[in-house]
């Protein structure tokens with residue numbers, strides 16, 4: 001399963017970060033996933049729940065930022081957001097374009113440690 005290796009990689013990366021920060025529990029992990037990344041969020045969450053057992057991420061919330069697909073329209077000369085991935089054409093003028101500028105992301109956006117949240121309180 002594709003998502004299992006992604007989840008394993010995320011957990012490993014976060015564990016290394018937590019160890020580097022002196023340890024602690026992770027409160028939230030935020031990912032940015034493009035609609036063209038080929039990741040099924042449900043499958044990823046399922047895999048994440050399995051691989052995080054016994055790690056500092058055991059109680060972490062997994063937040064996902066959905067990144068829409070953006071292409072460059074050579075006619076309008078702007079970057080446009082596609083309403084769906086069924087058609088790679090500018091929604092304004094209909095020009096087809098394969099010049100993808102966003103939507104393939106699979107990034108670790110942020111890691112929130114339980115301690116850092118406590119420290120952030122006034």
Ligand SMILES: [Zn+2]
Pocket residue numbers: 073074075076077090091092093094095
């Ligand atoms: Zn256009």
